[in-house]
Amino acid sequence: MACNHPLPSTSTNHDSTTKVTDMDMDSLVHCASHLTLQDLSNMAISCKFLNRVVSSDSIWRRLFRERWPQQEAYIISQTSGVREAYMARYRALQQFKFFDPLVCDVYIGAKSSDLLFSKDSIIFSQGPLIQILDIDKLLEGKVVFAPLNDHRARITSMRPFACRLFPLKETSLFRNEAQINENVLVTSSCDHSIRLWWKGSCQRCFRGHNGPVTILSDKLLGDGTGKVFASGGEDSTVRLWSLSSSGKRGQHALKGTLYGHEKPIVLMSVTGHRASLIVSMSKDSKVRVWDASISASDRNSSCVGTTSVSGVPVGMKCHDSLIYIAAGSSIEAVDLRTMKRVFRTSTHQGKLYSFDIMPSNFLACTGGLGRAMLWDIRRSTGTTEACPMAELDGHIGPVTHLHMDPYKIVTGGPKDPNVNIWQADNGNQTNILISSPLDNAGCSGLAADGFRIVTAGYNQEEGVLRFRDFSNAVSSGSSTDQITGSKFWCPSTSGDADDSDG
Incomplete structure (x- = not known):
């Protein structure tokens, strides 16, 4: 609503107008x-x-x-x-600064992985099985699972694609505008297949990889017609799949096979400045940039950039024309327009286990052994001696699970019974949550979404999901004295500690 746009006058005098500010x-x-x-x-x-x-x-x-x-x-x-x-x-x-959230525990028998929220559901995998837990029913005291069991081997990757991200006419799945807010789930598996799920059943099965499918693209590619998603596999190929193919078997869905990697694909990310570009990273830390808009006859030219980094790949995310990569013990950024390294920062952590980034806020977080670190990527100058903003200390074992959003950072690991919550802008600790009611169980998975968080615990005998909803919590600050806070770093006094504001 712009204040300088006049509203139509009801007066017979056509020269008279009324503005909103009047x-x-x-x-x-x-x-x-x-x-x-x-x-x-x-x-x-x-x-x-x-x-x-x-x-x-x-x-x-x-x-x-x-x-x-x-x-x-x-x-x-x-x-x-x-x-x-x-x-x-x-x-x-x-920021979960409360100590009386709604808590529900769900015993799931076996160990779970790939936890994620999708609207009013919690989705997780157990080997080849996908389980969907209805949150509304859970809050009513009923545990209702919707199992998806068409895969024949372990699930390797799950991605929720919202229909609103691409035109409904681009896929025959959707037939009316009332379904614009529906979600589809895409999963990959060691059974060499990719499956698209909607309303509790498999709507498409995509086959073409000559081995386990290891990773799916984080977004859809394309900005007009012909939306596609990408997959990577142990066969070292990147494959492009159309969502508009008809038939339950997804005939003719494979739109391209991209060759060039020599090792299995482990990471993928769609670029921000061009919707047709996707970046893939293989197990040997080689990075390739592909243009999905190039026609099938020119696939040999579809690789439009290459680079490599040192160390074992941990995480990768695109933002605008930059690609941020965590590998070994460092974070790097590469300009995709020139394929030149913009900066590289050592994390001083020996080995990284997890990585997340909010490029719009110039913040990144890395998980190491016994601690995580918060970084302001603007302070990186290309040297290897840059200091983190804060050290998120107090973990037991490796920090393998890490969530980051504009409000909070959530960290946990399989040897740590607690999940730690930190403010995203300064690293102050706001809460410590017990990840599961099981004895001798660490955090085997976590997902956070706004006011909600779900954690998974497993102790070799049984597994439990613990769901928390902070939407209506009221008790805040009563346990802030139990939180030690994070260590803040600066070039001159890197060991000083700062108290949490809780």
Whole structure:
């Protein structure tokens, strides 16, 4: 809503117009009180006048009561305004700064892997089996699983693709606009196949790899018609698959096979500056950039860039025209337009076990033995002596599981019974969660999504999923004295510690 766009006049005088800014503040506040939070955010950044409208306490009091109806006392206790109180509570809940979330334990028998959230479901794999747990039923006290069991060997990768990421007409799966928010799940397996699941059944089976399929692309490729996804395998090939192929067997779905790697593919990421480019990394740390828009007859020219890094591959993620790679004990960034290394930073951790990055915030996190480290990638100057922002200490064993979003970092490992929560912007520790109720069980998997987190534990006899929902938590700060906080680093005083703000 732009404040300088005139509204049509109801007057017979066609020269007379009324602007939004001509309306009185109370009327605008009344209108804005019916908007969603996203609409209010858009309105607030349109101009200063509408920003003042959106700042009205009456609007934010309504939003507060709708989301947290039992927290009226929290509003009253805040002196900085209702809007600020809403945002402060929202941020604190996202950072899990509370000690009374809703907790549900689900015993699953065997060890699980590849945990992820998909709307109101928790999805995980157990060998060749995919299990989908209904969260709404779980909150009602019912444990309802929807098993997907068409694979014949271990699941290697799972990716949820939302339909809204590509036109519905590009696949024969979807026939009406009402399904625009539906999700499809794509899985790869050691049985040499890729399967696309929708509404509890396998809708497509893609075959073509001459061995186990090891990895799937993190996004779809293409910006117009003919959306495709990519897969990598132990046969050292990258293959492109169309989502618009008809038939349950996915006939003619294979749109290209890209050769050039000499070892199994272990990492893949679609670039940010061109939707047709995908980066693949093989087990020998060789990196290749492919252009999926090149026709099938020119596949020998589809590799448009190569490079290599040192060390065992750990993680890789594209953002704009850069590719960020964690391998061995270092983080590197390569400009995909020139294939030149922009920077390289040693992590001082000996060996990396996990990696995640928020390039838009210039933050990266690495997991090592007994600790994780938070990095400001803007401080990297190409030398190997750059210092981390903070050391996330206190882990037992390797930090193999790492989640990072704009609010928080979540870390855990198979030898550690606890999952640690940290603020993403400064590394302050906000909470410590027990990953499972089992004795002698570490964290064998985790997934976080907004106010929710699910962790998996396994003790060689049975497995448990522990689901937590912080949406309506109320007890905050009561256990902050139990949290030791992270170590903050700077070139002159790299060993100093700073207390957590809880």
